[in-house]
Amino acid sequence: MPRGKKKCSSCDIFVGSRASKCSCGYVFDKKTNSKKINKLEVLSRLVIVPEKNKRPFYLKEFKMMKSLTERYSLEFLLVVDFGKKFDSLAYLVSPKLKDSLDQRWRAFNYKFDKSKYSNYNIGEKFGDDKQLTKKNKTTRDFLNE
Numbered sequence: 001m002p003r004g005k006k007k008c009s010s011c012d013i014f015v016g017s018r019a020s021k022c023s024c025g026y027v028f029d030k031k032t033n034s035k036k037i038n039k040l041e042v043l044s045r046l047v048i049v050p051e052k053n054k055r056p057f058y059l060k061e062f063k064m065m066k067s068l069t070e071r072y073s074l075e076f077l078l079v080v081d082f083g084k085k086f087d088s089l090a091y092l093v094s095p096k097l098k099d100s101l102d103q104r105w106r107a108f109n110y111k112f113d114k115s116k117y118s119n120y121n122i123g124e125k126f127g128d129d130k131q132l133t134k135k136n137k138t139t140r141d142f143l144n145e
């Protein structure tokens with residue numbers, strides 16, 4: 001990927017990394033831009049941050065978070081929901097929760113594919129618009145008569 005550029009997932013051309021919209025009309029979702037995701041925010045929604053000794057806690061937790069983002073993604077960690085907070089990410093890296101995480105990871109990616117699919121439906125909308133134009137034409141034709 002060229003430096004300072006990002007790829008539009010709709011038309012595959014490269015645009016400036018800070019662009020919020022591609023010339024094709026594709027809008028970049030800020031939430032999926034991993035550079036903009038606050039790791040501290042991700043961590044604090046998954047685990048209970050202790051009142052004391054935060055420094056060693058963060059050091060340890062961010063290390064585990066790194067291994068989790070390598071296996072999954074930071075975007076995934078930002079949305080994954082367990083309905084509760086853990087004392088440590090150690091629970092998430094443990095083999096005990098791996099299956100559960102993998103399952104959520106698949107669901108996460110499925111949702112992603114689904115959003116891609118809904119983009120295709122825009123084509124059908126265009127079809128409706130065409131019909132509307134036709135109707136207008138008919139009205140104009142009627143007025144011209």
Ligand SMILES: [Zn+2]
Pocket residue numbers: 008009010011012013022023024025026
């Ligand atoms: Zn584009």
